[in-house]
Amino acid sequence: MTETTTQTKRSVPLWAQITIWGFLAGLLALVGFGLKRSSSPMAEIGKPVPDFKLVYYEGYEYNNTAEMNLSDLRGKVVLINIWASWCKPCEQEAPDLEEAWQLYKDSNDVVFVGVDYVDTPEGAFGYLKKFTITFPNAPDLQSNISSILNRQMGVPETYLIDREGVLRQIKIGPFVSISEIQAFIANAE
């Protein structure tokens, strides 16, 4: 009678319980560590933009510098335009962006930086030539920059960073005119 009761109430051995819980705890710790390592700070409007590296396309450098950090542009208003050669709406705003750049490039106060999102070299250079883009451009093949900028929807998206490195405004979708770009940049003041 007593044996039967003991048999019925028999549970998982202690060593097995410790092993299972230990395995689960280890697994959670690994996943947590991996998530912490992969997560990067993100930009928010009204807060300084976390720094990131720009490695410019050949022929599209800024001040003949092949690579720089965003923080190197502190003291200037920075307009970052995320685009891709496979993006049709980007083509809509490309001529206006270039024309607007021509208005600001000599002021040395406003910098346009194109960030080419997940593109092929042929596609990228074909696009830059097609729209005779001259402002600095850098690839973002692994989405590192667009992740830090906290890309909202897709491409194109444009970010306005003021002289103190604070994110002022985000434009989702293409600009429709030069005056819209000018009004956007005026928000940095």
Next chain:
Amino acid sequence: MKKFLLILTLTLVASGLFTAVAFAQDTTPTDDEVNAIAKQLYCPVCENTPLDVCPTEACRQWRELIRQQLAEGKTEQEIKDYFVANYGARVLSEPPRTGFNWLVYIIPPVLILVGAVVLFNAFRAWTKPKSAEAGAGMEKGAGASSSDDEYIKRLEEELKNRK
């Protein structure tokens, strides 16, 4: 004789050129060859869609890039390495067996194994108490309660009456 040699030389040169053209045409990778590699890659623009069936312009550009690299004589592994180096390991349909990625390969079989053991134990636990109870019932036989006896008596009486 000179004329004959000249014609012969021209013929050989022309045939050589045509052969080269034909050879060049043959080395253009087919869609099947391109897709054999493309299906092992995922476009990060349209997530969870293999590159070989993705209809977007971005994926078309990538397939052309594969075709171009195949035409250059690159191997399948070299092309995949190029995409990983440029766009990250996320483009691969199967994560590389390194670092944390090993968890993807280890955890599912381990969980299946643990699940199988748990199920096995659960099934065994469901069947054991019944047999144990049966055993206990037999043990109880001698010392069964009076209410059980009455019931058995009544049952036996009714069975006799029916006869």
